[in-house]
Amino acid sequence: MFKILIFAIIQARIREIKIKIRIKMNIKKYSAENREKIYRILKIFVDNLELTNRQVYSKVPINVFEREGFSYDEVVTVLKKIGWDNKLIVEILTSSHIRLNMFARINNEPEITWSSRVGSFLTIHGLSSEKDIYKYVFYKLKDFDKFILLAKKTLRQIEKYNKNYKIVSGEIISASLPPKTKWQDIILKFKDKYNVVPIIGDRKYESISFAQMGFLDMRSPEKLRAKDSWAKLLKYLATNDGSYDVTSDRGTSKDDFKKQKQEIRSNFREVFGIEEDPFYKFDGITYKIKVKLVWFE
Numbered sequence: 001m002f003k004i005l006i007f008a009i010i011q012a013r014i015r016e017i018k019i020k021i022r023i024k025m026n027i028k029k030y031s032a033e034n035r036e037k038i039y040r041i042l043k044i045f046v047d048n049l050e051l052t053n054r055q056v057y058s059k060v061p062i063n064v065f066e067r068e069g070f071s072y073d074e075v076v077t078v079l080k081k082i083g084w085d086n087k088l089i090v091e092i093l094t095s096s097h098i099r100l101n102m103f104a105r106i107n108n109e110p111e112i113t114w115s116s117r118v119g120s121f122l123t124i125h126g127l128s129s130e131k132d133i134y135k136y137v138f139y140k141l142k143d144f145d146k147f148i149l150l151a152k153k154t155l156r157q158i159e160k161y162n163k164n165y166k167i168v169s170g171e172i173i174s175a176s177l178p179p180k181t182k183w184q185d186i187i188l189k190f191k192d193k194y195n196v197v198p199i200i201g202d203r204k205y206e207s208i209s210f211a212q213m214g215f216l217d218m219r220s221p222e223k224l225r226a227k228d229s230w231a232k233l234l235k236y237l238a239t240n241d242g243s244y245d246v247t248s249d250r251g252t253s254k255d256d257f258k259k260q261k262q263e264i265r266s267n268f269r270e271v272f273g274i275e276e277d278p279f280y281k282f283d284g285i286t287y288k289i290k291v292k293l294v295w296f297e
Helices: 002-029 032-047 062-066 072-081 095-102 111-124 130-135 144-169 228-238 254-272
Strands: 058-061 090-093 136-141 186-190 195-200 243-245 286-288 292-294
Touching: 032 062, 032 072, 032 144, 058 062, 062 072, 062 130, 062 136, 072 136, 111 130, 130 136, 228 243, 228 254, 228 292
Parallel strands: 186 292
Antiparallel strands: 058 136, 090 136, 186 195, 243 286
16 A cells, blocks of 8 residues: 555656656747736736636636737637647637637527527626627636646746846846946955846946846756856955955965966956956955955855
């Protein structure tokens, strides 16, 4: 019995991993614009789900989507293309489908029966007339709990993917600084190991990732790995009052240090547009950066 339970747990875990992999693969196929569209439509859909009789079609007002700039066709297309595990978990009905199929008279169906059937559908869904069907997106969930679980997993995966995509997609940005800004005026506050927030005077700028500042290791960009000039030297400077003592033992060769320092100098100049050297003149023992670096820990 215990072995059966362990086996069932392992199988469930394997299915969960497969679902995550499939979601990731699907997400990667879409452009940034389409990922954003899928995310927003799915979020609206999940937020407006009606927990009703699962055998009955439920509805989401079309105007909820229209306010966000989405047409009926876009909503239907997105919800049909999610395809988490190649099974139709959510069935979407178009307005024309309802009119042509659900409102159509069946063979020699008596008019009174047809009227009663149509009336029941309208009553169940709170519709006053056939025209009202055009105000909603109708759907039926094969498994409400599974749909919610997979929909939320998809939303989280898109959020995670977009965060990583933002890191690797941007070219080196140029911060818009006040005229005559000097290096000594700039504070770079690390949010974490990967992002910094520039602060100049009373103004706090949007965070910038290491990749947006030109420190992405292009030998394996898909791994989102920072160059040593960011991961090692800049971190060292941030945790040592902006100073680097050449007599200290960091396990870095002289040539590697020069390369890392040059990358910081070059990338900082390109990002902030200040031609002056971001490092003070070497005093024979210590290199010191002019920018104030604040580590997040």
